[in-house]
Amino acid sequence: MIDRIISKLVSAGADLSSKNAIKAALKILGEDEGLADYIYILVKNRAYRKDWAELPVEKRLIFLPQCLRNSKSCQAELTEKGYICKKCGGCDIAEIVETAEELGYKHAYIVPGGSMIYRILKSLDMGSFACLGVACLPELCEASERLTLKDIPHQCVPLRKTGCVDTEVDVEEVKAFLKAGIEHEEEKAGNSAGKN
Numbered sequence: 001m002i003d004r005i006i007s008k009l010v011s012a013g014a015d016l017s018s019k020n021a022i023k024a025a026l027k028i029l030g031e032d033e034g035l036a037d038y039i040y041i042l043v044k045n046r047a048y049r050k051d052w053a054e055l056p057v058e059k060r061l062i063f064l065p066q067c068l069r070n071s072k073s074c075q076a077e078l079t080e081k082g083y084i085c086k087k088c089g090g091c092d093i094a095e096i097v098e099t100a101e102e103l104g105y106k107h108a109y110i111v112p113g114g115s116m117i118y119r120i121l122k123s124l125d126m127g128s129f130a131c132l133g134v135a136c137l138p139e140l141c142e143a144s145e146r147l148t149l150k151d152i153p154h155q156c157v158p159l160r161k162t163g164c165v166d167t168e169v170d171v172e173e174v175k176a177f178l179k180a181g182i183e184h185e186e187e188k189a190g191n192s193a194g195k196n
Helices: 004-011 019-031 033-054 092-104 114-124 137-149 170-181 182-195
Strands: 058-067 077-078 082-084 105-113 130-135 154-158
Touching: 004 019, 004 033, 004 114, 019 033, 033 137, 033 154, 058 092, 058 114, 092 105, 092 170, 105 114, 114 137, 130 137, 130 170, 137 154, 154 170
Parallel strands: 058 105, 058 130, 130 154
Antiparallel strands: 077 082, 082 105
């Protein structure tokens, strides 16, 4: 259904560059304006998919919301760069962080809000980089709009269960984003080794 609506928007020549433009186009086409946030995120993910996949994992940053933590048993410690997961297994964060580390990621942050994300981004001296964010749709849209203005490649994974505490995300979907492009890098490394 969403792909059909996006196709309809594209064939109508709708402006898909902002959430508000998508909302206005949906209204004109008689579609549910409530889908604007979700469609905006899908459009941005598609627009930046190749840039994300082509960047080495060392240049990819992961931002997970603190609301994924188990509010009753979380042992994470809050620092100036977010929470440090103790990998207690009480929530999905440990599995996501462990997968990222196994894949070679160096920058995974568990943050209490968007303002910390922007402080972290300002403190980095990495040259080019890309971001993967997990959050509720309004937070993802705001972050995506800001990152787009700075031409920073990004990918977004919406929460499956929202709220401010004990939220949920599709862990397999996050892992798929984490693995994007890695097979290509492994093939290149294998081809280089074979030539030596």
